[in-house]
Amino acid sequence: MPRIVVLGASPLGGAPVDIVMDGDRIVEVVGAGKTDTGGARTIDAHGLVALPGFVDLHTHLREPGREDAETVESGTRAAALGGFTCVHAMANTEPVADTAGVVEQVWRLGKEAQWCEVRPVGAVTVGLAGQHMAELGAMAASAAQVRLFSDDGKCVDDAVIMRRALEYVKAFDGAVAQHAQEPRLTEGAQMNEGVLSGTLGLRGWPAVAEEAIIARDVLLTQHVNSRLHVCHVSTAGSVELIRWAKAKGINVTAEVTPHHLLLTDELARSYDPHFKVNPPLRTQEDVIALREGLADGTIDAVATDHAPHPVEDKECEWSAAAFGMLGLETALSVVVESMVNTGLLDWAGVADRMSTRPAQIGRVKDQGGSIAAGEPAHLTLIDPGATWTVRPTELASLSRNTPYRERVLPGRVVHTIYAGNQTVTDGTAQRTR
Amino acid sequence: MKRHLLSAADLSHSDALLVLDTAAQLARVADRPVKKLPTLRGRTVVNLFFEDSTRTRISFEAAAKRLSADVINFSAKGSSVSKGESLKDTALTLEAMGADAVVVRHGSSGAPHRLASSGWIGGSVVNAGDGTHEHPTQALLDAFTLRENLVGGEGDLTGKKVTIVGDVLHSRVARSNVLLLSTLGADVTLVAPPTLLPIGVETWPCKVSYDLDPVIPESDAVMMLRVQLERMTDSYFPTAREYSRRYGLDNHRMSLLSERSIVMHPGPMNRGMEITADVADSKRSVIVEQVANGVSVRMAVLYLLLGGNAPAATPINEPSEGI
Secondary structure, three states, rough: HHHHHHHHEOOOOOOOOOEEOOOOOEEEEOOOOOOOOOOOOOEEOOOEEEEEEEEEEEOOOOOOOOOOOHHHHHHHHHHHHHOOEEEEEEOOOOOOOHHHHHHHHHHHHHHOOOEEEEOOOOEEEEEHEEEEEEHHHHHHOOOOOOOOEOOOOOOOOOOHHHHHHHHHHHHHOOEEEEOOOOHHHHHOOOOOOOOHHHHHHHOOEEEEHHHHHHHHHHHHHHHHHHOOOOOOOOOHHHHHHHHHHHHEOOOOOOEEEEHHOOHHHHHHHOOOOOHOOOOOOOOOOHHHHHHHHHOOOOOEOOOOOOOOOOHOOOOHHHHHOOOEEEEOOOOOHHHHHHOOOOOOOHHHHHHHHHHHHHHHHHHOOOOOOOOOOEEEEOOOEEEEEEEEEEOOHHHHOOOOOOOOOOEEEEEHHHEEEEEOOEEEEEEEEEEOO | OOOOOOHHOOOOHHHHHHHHHHHHHHHHHHHEEEEOOOOOOEEEEEEEOOOOOHHHHHHHHHHHHHHHOOOEEEEEOOOOOOOOOOOHHHHHHHHHHOOOOEEEEEOOOOHHHHHHOOOOHHHHHHHHEEOOOEHHHHHHHHHHHHHHHHHHOOOOOOOOOEEEEEOOOHHHHHHHHHHHHHOOOOOOOOEEOOOOOOOOOOHOOOEEEEOOOHHHHOEEEEEEEOOOOHHHHOOOOOOOHHHHHOOOOOOHHHHOOOOOEEEEEOOOOOOOOOOOHHHOOOEEOOHHHHHHHHHHHHHHHHHHOOOOOOOOOOOOOOOOOOO
């Protein structure tokens, strides 16, 4: 592995420095132009912002089972292009990641692909069926070292199962990542319940269905003194509840998706299923509350909920379409548009919400560090002034279901370095080892 | 007129009047011995029905045939991504057949909108009822019927009080009627139990009441919506009897109507549920008239969307052609 010297990058947007990496570590950070580059591979990063590699808490890689939509290889390549050096692979595969065997398979596929670290998320219940707890201990003790458990796509709605899972994961410093959706209140739900769902004649997904579960779960978490992570928070009321829970000292963390920071339910007017997602796009008031929650730290992390689907599952009528949208390759740009360009978050804030805190929540040891000597060599270099046009066919994902088609977005990931290897060079994914 | 008719909101005040006036002209054709016009000869109208609805389909079929269009009935019940051919493939098939207009009935809200905006087909799309969204030609025929009965068949419906009663939440008829009748100047009041009104109904261009009795005496027309019994098992209301007592139209309530007020129903009726047999068959009931007006209004829509060059109601000469 050659030494890499990043020349003239601005860590967290600060004064330009040279960053020297050797092996999988950063060995030196010095003022720009003071480095001996002899024999090293150099990356000209003048004008680029350097951030620690991003960590995604919520990625659907679809393998095993739906390799037509995404594979570990294609999904992690997309992740690298988005500036990620670690993703958490959700458990709703076929078969479900509810055993040590499946999580180890996904973990191993990630290791082989080498685009970024893959941390499998284990299912809370067998087959995501919500009935019997899966072997959480076996998954935790496996080579995959699972620490986050989630039935994502489905809510652990049975209060007793949720309580037991919260208690059980304490044995190995785990957390339950809840997909908060009261199932009876959302039967057949198609979009946010509000003025627009009534007009469009689409069955509503009320905010209370998310908030009621979050309220219950933070209280359960307090009662059993465990750790809860709330997936894809989407409503203003949820932000309020989490703010309240944190103020009470309850050990809860939360994530928000890029699309919930930027898009609203108004897009459903088109009946274009590319805007169909679960939880649904909400109102502008919710978007503002989510941005504020992320800015003040009530919401800990941005997580993509990258959800690839084959063309035919989106090229149809709304109610027949699958829920979900791509997110890995557009996440940074959407965060720049919604949080940085609005003045709500500086680059240190972006690093905190997209790298440091998600790594802590996932208990990922060698991710989310700072840009300093001795830290792991995971780096994302961003051109903050660039803009680009999203073209579905040019994305690395096997699927094309982005909601940002033909949209011009600010901020571009130029280079990504994962464990001392450059995975993205000038916006192109390529392995250097 | 826009190229498609997807929502009653697509119709401006003048568009709506144009459709109604054209329909009135075309209605006179029905009184002739030969009920057929050459207007759309050589044009193809496809009735694409993903959902059973014999009455709407035959109404559109009769309308297209009276204008001499070629009619293809395409029943694609149960078609969806999960069960067979996709909406897209069906659309591409119709496009290959050269459809000038596609009349779509679909169980999924927005499906006609998808067809119109996807680029899959080039012809005009007419929404013949989509899910719980809209049914604009039903609203047009209701407006036509109201105009004939309340204001002498001309102009708009300014100041006329129309009460729509029943399952507004799941009703495409109610949505389209609120939009169109308010465009035409009518004062619309929706009456339903709170469980059967959508969130946000207070933003619609109408009034809302949970009680039927106070609204009846001031109504120029009362339109009863079909209430499906399965709503009871979903706890929208406790029992059919309680629903009928609180929201059904019976002889007593009908007696509180003013002298010239009319009773409407889009059909099919649940006699004994939202409307009693006596009311449905009474002199005030214009339910059968609504069906007849449906053909005229749909003729007008097809004629205007397909831009027939000849005047709408030129009689046909060839004796070989007749119904």
